[in-house]
Amino acid sequence: MTPKKVWLLLLLLLFTPPILVHTSAADFDLDIQPTYRKIRAGESTYFDIDLVVLDPTFTNDVYLTAYFEPPASSITFSDNPLNPTGDTDSVMTITTSVTTPPGLYTITIRGRDPITDQNVYVDVTLEILPPYSPGFALSITPSQVTVMKGGKATFTVQAAPYYGFSYPIYLRLICPACASYSFTPNPMCPGTAVCCCPAIPCYVYTSQLVIDTSDMDPGNYSVVVEGCYNGACTRAYATLTVTEVPQP
The missing domain is CATH 2.60.40.10 (Immunoglobulins)
Known part of the structure; x- marks a missing residue:
């Protein structure tokens, strides 16, 4: 492969957004409520996340990650990681700013067990309206x-x-x-x-x-x-x- 092709490949890998493959064959699942929220730019909202254990022998930590957050916003988890014998629930808070563009956003939450390399993906929808006028x-x-x-x-x-x-x-x-x-x-x-x-x-x-x-x-x-x-x-x-x- 020529150096030029190598550089093109690196650029494609760098600027291509991650492709999340939703799988269901795991020892755990995530229950997120609600699955839809509507706020105005500049406001905050939250989603409740519960760890659902499908295999009674599963005791590993499950780490939470959010993908595709709206521009000019931040996402935090009150508890991360989750564990079947410890913290089994977390609150995901999404904080927007007045510069966050209005629109309908699909946010993907991944639950990952790094020991067994198991992943679970759940989508929620956030609708952002224009900010209130002063x-x-x-x-x-x-x-x-x-x-x-x-x-x-x-x-x-x-x-x-x-x-x-x-x-x-x-x-x-x-x-x-x-x-x-x-x-x-x-x-x-x-x-x-x-x-x-x-x-x-x-x-x-x-x-x-x-x-x-x-x-x-x-x-x-x-x-x-x-x-x-x-x-x-x-x-x-x-x-x-x-x-x-x-x-x-």
Whole structure:
């Protein structure tokens, strides 16, 4: 064989993915539940793996390996190897990132006994959806304020970011339309609080809204605050009651 052919053969062996031959003639098997999971990119999921002994005399270690994991992801086993007289179950955790491409992935788990050279292969399916888009939820407290005409009503505006949102939020008062008002600060910027879970809102944006009622007639008013960033807006609502000034 010429040197050129040798190099071509080595390149083919290097870049050709492994071919897994599924065999069933073994002293053990793997039971994996569930066989299908669906998550979004950036999330994690798990599969339960149980070692099933088919030959009562089998006592060797069974080593677990996962093949064909999605890009930008990792796979770990809580217990590895498994053994009929010791740890017979393991939890396989798959952790993805927001850069993991969406799609349907078939992941092959191999159980191998290196002493007898026995192998068992089981497939599971993981469907990965696109990641959630960063955003925020807006709120106003208190939900109702009563002041006499000419007084100032004060509300606290808060924003709860989720899925990594960390941008300034620009505020404006939609209603009452003709009221004189101010936000301090505006825009709102993230504070120092830390969100423990990206899917659960935690309030780290705060601004104070002050509405001057000097030019407002007595009555009930809907307070509508809008917060926006880069064209994406959300609103929060409260009620303002302006009362008559008592006559002397």
